[in-house]
Amino acid sequence: MLSKDPTRFLRSLFDRAVEVADPMRSLADYLPSRPDGRVVVVGAGKASARMAEAVEAAWGPCEGLVITRYGYARPCQTIEIVEAAHPVPDEAGLLATQRMVRLLEGLGEDDCVLALISGGASSLLVAPAGAISLTQKQAVNAALLSSGAPIDQMNTVRKHISRVKGGQLAAAAYPASLLSLMISDVPGDNPAFIGSGPTCGDDSTADDAKRVLQQWSITVPESVRAVLNQPTGVIASHDARLSKTQNVMYAAPLQSLHAAAQLAQDHGVEANILGDALEGEARLVAAEHAKQALQIQASMSDTDAPIVLLSGGELTVTRRGDGVGGPNAEYCLALALALNGAEGIHALACDTDGVDGAAEVAGAVIGPDTLDRARAKSVDASAALNINDAHSFFAAIESQVITGPTLTNVNDFRAILITPASV
Structure with a gap:
C-alpha cells in the first residue's frame, strides 16, 4: 500500500x-453503573449525538437532550437530538439551549446528570448574556474565528458573554450530582476549554476577555461591552455549586x-x-x-x-x-x-x-x-x-x-x- x-x-x-476516538468504541468503559433515581442526559458538540447513542447502548433509554451539528444526529431511543449550526451559532441552538437549562431546573440532591461534551459545544450551546442578541453573538463569534486567535483565548471571550459556559451549565444542575464525559479537541486537553467549559469552573475575569478582544483588534457592540464591564456569570473553580461535579476526559488527540x-x-x-x-x-x-x-x-x-x-x-x-x-x-x-x-x-x-x-x-x-x-x-x-x-x-x-x-x-x-x- x-x-x-x-x-x-x-x-x-x-x-x-478517527476510528479509535469513536464513542461507540470507548465511552462505555468510562460509564459507571446506571444510578438509581432520576438520570438526565445533556450535552453538546459534534460528537455528542454519537456519545448519547453509546450511553443508551450501555444504560438503555434515558431522559435528556443533546445538541449537535447539522448532519451529525444519531438514532437514539429517548434522548432527544437537536441539530444546530456550527461554527457560527443559530436560533436552533439558542432554543435548544433554553430547553436544556429548563430540563436541569428543579433537580434535587438525589438526582444525577450526565453531560456529554465535545468540540463544537462553544457554538452549539447558545445563551447570550445580558442584552446581547443572537445576531450580535454571531458577529462576535465570526470575528473571533477569523482573527487568528488561539482557541483558549477565543473561548475565554465566549465564556464571559454566555449564560451556560464557564461552569454555568453545571451550576444550573446543582444540587444534583453531575458527571461530565469529554472528548478533547483543544491543545493541552484542558477541560475548561473544551466547548468553553460548560461544566468546568474558570478563574478568568471579564477583564481577561476584554484583553483578548483588544489584542486581536475585535470590535464588539455596546451590549457585549456592557456585559464585560461588570462581573460575569462565569463560575469560579472553588464555587460550592461545582462541588458535586466530576469532569472526566476519556478521549484525546x-x-x-x-x-x-x-x-x-x-x-x-x-x-x-x-x-x-x-x-x-x-x-x-x-x-x-x-x-x-x-x-x-x-x-x-x-x-x-x-x-x-x-x-x-x-x-x-x-x-x-x-x-x-x-x-x-x-x-x-x-x-x-x-x-x-x-x-x-x-x-x-x-x-x-x-x-x-x-x-x-x-x-x-x-x-x-x-x-x-x-x-x-x-x-x-x-x-x-x-x-x-x-x-x-x-x-x-x-x-x-x-x-x-x-x-x-x-x-x-x-x-x-x-x-x-x-x-
Missing part, C-alpha cells in the same frame, strides 16, 4: 485516528496519534509524533514542517525505512481574503508551496470531525506533483494562499479529503510521509 499509493497509506492513518503511529509501524514506517498540542498560524507551521521534512530526507540513505511525522493540535488562520478555506487545507497548501515539488514527500492534514473550517471537507492531501497538477489546470497556488482559498484550490485538483460526519472530534490530524529522495 505504501509503495504503490502513499495517499492511500496516509488516509489509512487518518481513518485509524494523543490516543489517536499513538494508534496511527502503531499502524504506520506495522507497515514498516518509522513514526515520529511531533506533538498533540501544536498551535500557531497554519501557513507558518507548514513552512517549519516542510523545512524539517527536507532536513530529515537529506539525512536518509537509499536503504532507510520511510518516516512519517504525525502531529495534532489546533492551528489557526488569520483571514486575509474572501476565499473558502480552513486551517488543515491552508496548512497543506502552504506545505506544498514550501516543499516545491520535492520528490518522496507526501502529506495529509484533516480535522477528525470531518469539517475543516466552515467547509464540508475534512482536509487535503499533497504530493510531489501537487503544484504541477495545479499549473496544468491554470490554478495559482500562491494566489489561493494569499486569499485563504485553499479548499477551492484542492477541489480544482481533486485532492480534497471528504469523509462526511465522523461523529467524533479529537482535533486536527497531520501526517507527512518521507521516503528517500531517490526511491
Whole structure:
C-alpha cells in the first residue's frame, strides 16, 4: 500500500485516528453503573449525538437532550437530538439551549446528570448574556474565528458573554450530582476549554476577555461591552455549586496519534509524533514542517525505512481574503508551496470531525506533483494562499479529503510521509 499509493497509506492513518476516538468504541468503559433515581442526559458538540447513542447502548433509554451539528444526529431511543449550526451559532441552538437549562431546573440532591461534551459545544450551546442578541453573538463569534486567535483565548471571550459556559451549565444542575464525559479537541486537553467549559469552573475575569478582544483588534457592540464591564456569570473553580461535579476526559488527540503511529509501524514506517498540542498560524507551521521534512530526507540513505511525522493540535488562520478555506487545507497548501515539488514527500492534514473550517471537507492531501497538477489546470497556488482559498484550490485538483460526519472530534490530524529522495 505504501509503495504503490502513499495517499492511500496516509488516509489509512487518518481513518485509524478517527476510528479509535469513536464513542461507540470507548465511552462505555468510562460509564459507571446506571444510578438509581432520576438520570438526565445533556450535552453538546459534534460528537455528542454519537456519545448519547453509546450511553443508551450501555444504560438503555434515558431522559435528556443533546445538541449537535447539522448532519451529525444519531438514532437514539429517548434522548432527544437537536441539530444546530456550527461554527457560527443559530436560533436552533439558542432554543435548544433554553430547553436544556429548563430540563436541569428543579433537580434535587438525589438526582444525577450526565453531560456529554465535545468540540463544537462553544457554538452549539447558545445563551447570550445580558442584552446581547443572537445576531450580535454571531458577529462576535465570526470575528473571533477569523482573527487568528488561539482557541483558549477565543473561548475565554465566549465564556464571559454566555449564560451556560464557564461552569454555568453545571451550576444550573446543582444540587444534583453531575458527571461530565469529554472528548478533547483543544491543545493541552484542558477541560475548561473544551466547548468553553460548560461544566468546568474558570478563574478568568471579564477583564481577561476584554484583553483578548483588544489584542486581536475585535470590535464588539455596546451590549457585549456592557456585559464585560461588570462581573460575569462565569463560575469560579472553588464555587460550592461545582462541588458535586466530576469532569472526566476519556478521549484525546494523543490516543489517536499513538494508534496511527502503531499502524504506520506495522507497515514498516518509522513514526515520529511531533506533538498533540501544536498551535500557531497554519501557513507558518507548514513552512517549519516542510523545512524539517527536507532536513530529515537529506539525512536518509537509499536503504532507510520511510518516516512519517504525525502531529495534532489546533492551528489557526488569520483571514486575509474572501476565499473558502480552513486551517488543515491552508496548512497543506502552504506545505506544498514550501516543499516545491520535492520528490518522496507526501502529506495529509484533516480535522477528525470531518469539517475543516466552515467547509464540508475534512482536509487535503499533497504530493510531489501537487503544484504541477495545479499549473496544468491554470490554478495559482500562491494566489489561493494569499486569499485563504485553499479548499477551492484542492477541489480544482481533486485532492480534497471528504469523509462526511465522523461523529467524533479529537482535533486536527497531520501526517507527512518521507521516503528517500531517490526511491
